[in-house]
Amino acid sequence: MLTIVLLLAVTGLAQAQSQLEKDLAELRTWMQQRSAQADNTIAAEWPTVKREFKELSYSLDGNTKKMSEQSRAEYNTYKKRYKEWEQRNEAELVNLDGRELERWERNMTGSTQIAKIKPVHLRDAFVRALDYTRSNRQNWSLRDWEYAEFVVGELNARKAQTLDLLNTGDKIKIAALQVEFTALKRSREVKDSYEQMREERK
Numbered sequence: 225m226l227t228i229v230l231l232l233a234v235t236g237l238a239q240a241q242s243q244l245e246k247d248l249a250e251l252r253t254w255m256q257q258r259s260a261q262a263d264n265t266i267a268a269e270w271p272t273v274k275r276e277f278k279e280l281s282y283s284l285d286g287n288t289k290k291m292s293e294q295s296r297a298e299y300n301t302y303k304k305r306y307k308e309w310e311q312r313n314e315a316e317l318v319n320l321d322g323r324e325l326e327r328w329e330r331n332m333t334g335s336t337q338i339a340k341i342k343p344v345h346l347r348d349a350f351v352r353a354l355d356y357t358r359s360n361r362q363n364w365s366l367r368d369w370e371y372a373e374f375v376v377g378e379l380n381a382r383k384a385q386t387l388d389l390l391n392t393g394d395k396i397k398i399a400a401l402q403v404e405f406t407a408l409k410r411s412r413e414v415k416d417s418y419e420q421m422r423e424e425r426k
Contacts, residue, residue, distance in 0.1 A: 244284065244291055248299060251280045255302050260384030262377030263312075264370070270313040277306050320374060328371040329378070332356045338378040343389040350379055350401045361408055369409060376405050 258266065258273060266273055284291070284299055291299065326336045332353040335341060341349050353376055364372065383390070383398055390398070 244287055247283050248295055254280055261381040264373045265377035266309055267313050328375050332375045338382055341382055343386040347394040347397055350398050354401045357408055
């Protein structure tokens with residue numbers, strides 16, 4: 225009888241550890257996807273990010289003692305990374321209007337489902353986004369730039385997810401467009417700083 229009880233206990237522990245490993249694997253995949261996104265994307269989606277992490281970490285939080293030392297260390301790393309996001313985004317949450325964001329996504333990429341853009345079409349989406357930026361940036365307000373940055377952040381995340389499926393030519397072209405977008409945004413920031421300095425001197 226004692227042998228059976230011990231066997232059942234060991235089996236139960238093994239099953240619990242197996243489920244925890246599955247839960248950790250799901251959290252690992254989610255963290256990889258979210259970490260690939262730009263900070264402004266995380267900020268704009270913060271309520272969703274917060275809810276998703278809570279759901280994925282619920283079972284892990286209550287069973288850390290049942291995890292292996294390696295898995296516990298990995299989970300603690302994810303919690304630390306999430307805490308950094310939380311501290312940054314709880315303080316200043318960027319709120320983007322859903323319908324307005326869809327308009328920007330459609331104008332800049334031709335799609336409101338950026339996370340589903342096929343790798344073969346990703347280069348064209350980046351090209352379109354930069355063409356739109358070049359043509360309209362002179363008239364953009366800082367709020368407009370927030371939407372534009374969010375959309376490009378979504379494209380960046382999609383690139384990270386499909387990187388292994390992109391050919392070398394597309395990787396090079398997309399990288400150049402990413403650099404150009406950052407440069408255009410920086411030039412706007414420099415212009416605003418210069419104009420503010422002139423106003424302060426008056």
